[in-house]
Amino acid sequence: MSLPTDADAVRTAVGAVSDPELRRPIGELDMVRDISVDGGVAHVAIALTIVGCPAADRIASDVRAAAASVPGITDVALDVGVMTPAERHALTERLRGGRAREMPFGPGTLTRVIAVTSGKGGVGKSTVTANLAAALAERGLAVGLVDADVHGFSIPGQLGLVAADGRVPQPTRVDDLMLPPVAHGVKVISIGMFLRGRDGDSPVGAVAWRGPMLHRTVLQFLTDVYFGDLDVLLLDMPPGTGDVAISVGQLLPNAEVLVVTTPQTAASDVAVRSGLVARQTGQRVIGVIENMSALTLPDGTTLDLFGAGGGAAVAAALSQPDAEVPLLGSVPLSPTLRADADAGIPAVLAHPGDPAAEVIARIAAELARTPRGLSGRSLPFRPR
Numbered sequence: 001m002s003l004p005t006d007a008d009a010v011r012t013a014v015g016a017v018s019d020p021e022l023r024r025p026i027g028e029l030d031m032v033r034d035i036s037v038d039g040g041v042a043h044v045a046i047a048l049t050i051v052g053c054p055a056a057d058r059i060a061s062d063v064r065a066a067a068a069s070v071p072g073i074t075d076v077a078l079d080v081g082v083m084t085p086a087e088r089h090a091l092t093e094r095l096r097g098g099r100a101r102e103m104p105f106g107p108g109t110l111t112r113v114i115a116v117t118s119g120k121g122g123v124g125k126s127t128v129t130a131n132l133a134a135a136l137a138e139r140g141l142a143v144g145l146v147d148a149d150v151h152g153f154s155i156p157g158q159l160g161l162v163a164a165d166g167r168v169p170q171p172t173r174v175d176d177l178m179l180p181p182v183a184h185g186v187k188v189i190s191i192g193m194f195l196r197g198r199d200g201d202s203p204v205g206a207v208a209w210r211g212p213m214l215h216r217t218v219l220q221f222l223t224d225v226y227f228g229d230l231d232v233l234l235l236d237m238p239p240g241t242g243d244v245a246i247s248v249g250q251l252l253p254n255a256e257v258l259v260v261t262t263p264q265t266a267a268s269d270v271a272v273r274s275g276l277v278a279r280q281t282g283q284r285v286i287g288v289i290e291n292m293s294a295l296t297l298p299d300g301t302t303l304d305l306f307g308a309g310g311g312a313a314v315a316a317a318l319s320q321p322d323a324e325v326p327l328l329g330s331v332p333l334s335p336t337l338r339a340d341a342d343a344g345i346p347a348v349l350a351h352p353g354d355p356a357a358e359v360i361a362r363i364a365a366e367l368a369r370t371p372r373g374l375s376g377r378s379l380p381f382r383p384r
Contacts, residue, residue: 006037006072013066014044020055021172021179022095023142023228026063029091033081040074042067047081049088049174056080092175095226101176103223105252111230112370113255114286115248117237117278119270121152124291125260127341128331128360129236130158134346135364137185141231144180146221147190148248149238150214156192159183160344168193177226184349189225191217215247222251232367240270241277249281256286258328261314263293268310275318275325287328288315289363295333296355305333328366329359 014035015027026032026046033045044067048056060080067076083091105113116132118125126149137143147155156168161183170193171178180187227233235255238244248255257278261271275285290311294302311327318325331337334356340347347357348364 006042006070007035009070010037010042010044010067010073011035013070014046014063017059017062017066020058020182022226023182026059029094030087031083033079037073040072041077042070042073042075043077043079045079045081047083047087049083049091050172051082054169054172088175092177095177095228101223103219103251105222105233107254109254112232113235113252114232114258114367115148115235115237115252115255115278115283116258116260117245117274118239118260118267119272119274120267121239123239123260123262123267123271124331125239126154126158126236127337128260128289128291129234130155130341131337131346131348131357131360132364132367133186133234134159134184135348135361136232136234136368138349139364139368141368142229143185144187144227144230144233145189146218146225146233146235147188147192148218148221148235148244150191150217150244151238153190153192155188155236156190157344158341159186159188159346161188161193162344170194171225174226176224178224180225180227184346187227187230189221214243218244218247219251239274241274245274245277246281249278249283253282255283257283259285259288259314259318260291261288261310262291262306263304263310263330264307265310265313267306268314271310271314272317275314279318284323285318285325287326287363288318289328290314290330292333293330303333329363331356331359 011032015025015032017026018024019026019029022029031046033047036043044063046063060078064076064078067073105111116125116129133143133145145155147153156162161181162168169181171180171189180189235248237248257275259271259275261268279285288311292306294304294308296302311330315325315327332355334354336351336354337347337356340350347354348361351357352361
């Protein structure tokens, strides 16, 4: 039996470095090439997925640090190359597990799929969704977030993915797979990552698409984006019961639904309809979140700016004799929640002691209590 050499130790250390986009060790991804050690100098060669890989600097830095951590290594000479087309094809096949190109989140998936919806716009649905995603990721869950609000996308900004010049990072393309950007531990995809002005730099201001284009966009997000093995996939739905809601109902009849409303009747009455439409497609409404509820003033009094009781009314209207829909929480009006959303840092991370952040964190903890798995699912077997 041959004894391990310094090069073996370096290979082990380098191979354990994680690709920040794929979230898997580069050794497992066959990105490590020749490694040798000469007089304390580790000569390390790696191959990135594509030319101009956005994670190139991060990977190079982590590889240098990993090689330098091996006892006896005094310097690291790093050679960074790029995979051949055949190697990239083999990588995408490995990531797919040898399966054909398909949408992996339909019936039978072990990933919890939760669509966050509302009856009307302006109720803070996207802010709630972004904070729920960050809170779930902070609890150690693998979380993906699809910004399905194609016409009114705001998730990239709320998660800090918009640069000062208005640019949003695009997913990295590896053949026909897209690797989504990661923000606060959440893998994110949004139409805002693909829209540019005619000069190629400035973002466009609006999306003017109808049903077929909207359906295709949602399908591509769910099929072509490589999220990896997720515990939870959240969808920030557009308000109302239009094309996207119908498409998601067709594509993800297994999805669970959270309904967001404000306390006022004008919002809660419409919110009930979004839950009813979701139920018609086979989806299950698992709870209601009341946003913009009473604000506690410095003197201890409360201000019901948008009234009271809307969340409880929606939960009661959507409940059935055999399936109660709970009011999961009432998120109070919060200048901090709004300011952190504008700054691109979820309040559950930036100001966890804020009353609104505390409620959202409790809701995330409640959602996390239901683990992924086969429990409660019908198995595809029939008795003879």
